[in-house]
Amino acid sequence: MSILSREQRPWIYAMSVCFALITIFTFTAMALLEVVASTSLHGITIKWLQTIIDRLKWWSPGHCQKLFLEAELIELCYRAREQFWKSPIKCDVDAPVNICGDIHGQFEDLLAMFELTGWPPEKKYLFLGDYVDRGPFSIEVITLLFAIQVLHPDKIYLLRGNHESRPVNMQYGFYLECRKRYSEKLYDAFQLAFYCMPLCAVVSKKIICMHGGISEDLIDLSQLEKIDRPFDIPDIGVIADLTWADPDDKILGYGGSPRGAGRSFGPEAVKKFLAMHNLEMVVRAHQVVMDGYEFFADQKLVTIFSAPAYCGQFDNAGVVMKVEVPEVPKDTKSSGIDKNILQCSFTIFRPDRDPNGYAKAKK
Structure with a gap:
C-alpha cells in the first residue's frame, strides 16, 4: 500500500469532490431527461405538467417548500406566458362552465372547491383574476392554475385581475412570498406571465365576465x-375599468372611484352596456360579498367571490357559479324550447377552519 504525501492529499480530495458532484449532476440530468422523454406538448411535457398537478393535490403546509425547484416554476411561468400570448384578450367560452372569483392565495380553499365541483379537464372553469396576494399560499394557487391551463387550455381560462400587476402585488404579499421562499427572479417570471393574461371572456355569446367591471370607453368589444401585449394596468381607460371598476347603486351612469383606479358605474350604465353589446348579463369579482354572490341592476350583474373566510378577517362564504344549457325533458317538444337560454346556479362554500387555523371550504 502506497502512502500519499501531503502535497498529493489535497488533489485527491478535490478529485473526490468533483467526482461526487459529477455523479449527482448525472443522476439529476437522467431524471430530467426521463421526464422530457415523455409525450411532448409545445416543447414541454405532459408528464411534467401532470406531475406538478399531482404533487399539489397532495399538498400540505408543512411540505410546501419541498415540492418544486425554482427553475421548474420559472419554466412553468414561461410556458403559461406563451399560452396567454396565443389566446385573445377576449376569450369566447362555451357553456357549461364553472366561474370562480377571487382566490387570493387561499390554496386549501381552491383544492376544496375542485374536490367538490370537479377537477379540470372533466369540468371547464373560468377564473376572474386575483389569484395572489393577502393569502399565505399564492405560489401554490398560481402554480396549480398555470399547470392546468398549459395542459388543458380549452378547459380552464384565467383572466387578469388588478392584483396580477407589479405595482399591486409588490405591496400586498406576493413579492415577499416569492422572495422569502425562492427569490426575486421567480417573482419577475410570474409578472411576465401576468402581463399577457386575457382581460375578459364572453360565455356562449350572452354573458360577459371580467374581474372589475364595465367601461364607458368600451364602445365595441373588437377594441x-x-x-398590445405585454401590457401594464393604467389608472384610467378600458383596461383599468375591466380590472378595477365597481358597481355603485348611488349613481345611475358612471362616476369616480374611491380606489383611485377605474370608475364606478350604476344600474343604468349596466343595462345600457349590455344593450349596446347585445349581451344579457355581467359576471365580475373584485369585492367581498358575504353570501359569495350578490346581484345588482335587476339581476343583470352579479358579483362573485371565491375565497371563504377571506384573510381570516371576514365570515363570508365563497362561491362557484355554474352556467349551463338546461336539459330538455324527453317528453317535451323541442320546437317549443329556446335552445339559447342559459341556466345559472351557485355552489356556496361556508367558511370553516381546521385545528391549525387554516381556512377550508365547506359546501
Whole structure:
C-alpha cells in the first residue's frame, strides 16, 4: 500500500469532490431527461405538467417548500406566458362552465372547491383574476392554475385581475412570498406571465365576465383586439375599468372611484352596456360579498367571490357559479324550447377552519 504525501492529499480530495458532484449532476440530468422523454406538448411535457398537478393535490403546509425547484416554476411561468400570448384578450367560452372569483392565495380553499365541483379537464372553469396576494399560499394557487391551463387550455381560462400587476402585488404579499421562499427572479417570471393574461371572456355569446367591471370607453368589444401585449394596468381607460371598476347603486351612469383606479358605474350604465353589446348579463369579482354572490341592476350583474373566510378577517362564504344549457325533458317538444337560454346556479362554500387555523371550504 502506497502512502500519499501531503502535497498529493489535497488533489485527491478535490478529485473526490468533483467526482461526487459529477455523479449527482448525472443522476439529476437522467431524471430530467426521463421526464422530457415523455409525450411532448409545445416543447414541454405532459408528464411534467401532470406531475406538478399531482404533487399539489397532495399538498400540505408543512411540505410546501419541498415540492418544486425554482427553475421548474420559472419554466412553468414561461410556458403559461406563451399560452396567454396565443389566446385573445377576449376569450369566447362555451357553456357549461364553472366561474370562480377571487382566490387570493387561499390554496386549501381552491383544492376544496375542485374536490367538490370537479377537477379540470372533466369540468371547464373560468377564473376572474386575483389569484395572489393577502393569502399565505399564492405560489401554490398560481402554480396549480398555470399547470392546468398549459395542459388543458380549452378547459380552464384565467383572466387578469388588478392584483396580477407589479405595482399591486409588490405591496400586498406576493413579492415577499416569492422572495422569502425562492427569490426575486421567480417573482419577475410570474409578472411576465401576468402581463399577457386575457382581460375578459364572453360565455356562449350572452354573458360577459371580467374581474372589475364595465367601461364607458368600451364602445365595441373588437377594441380589445388592439391591445398590445405585454401590457401594464393604467389608472384610467378600458383596461383599468375591466380590472378595477365597481358597481355603485348611488349613481345611475358612471362616476369616480374611491380606489383611485377605474370608475364606478350604476344600474343604468349596466343595462345600457349590455344593450349596446347585445349581451344579457355581467359576471365580475373584485369585492367581498358575504353570501359569495350578490346581484345588482335587476339581476343583470352579479358579483362573485371565491375565497371563504377571506384573510381570516371576514365570515363570508365563497362561491362557484355554474352556467349551463338546461336539459330538455324527453317528453317535451323541442320546437317549443329556446335552445339559447342559459341556466345559472351557485355552489356556496361556508367558511370553516381546521385545528391549525387554516381556512377550508365547506359546501
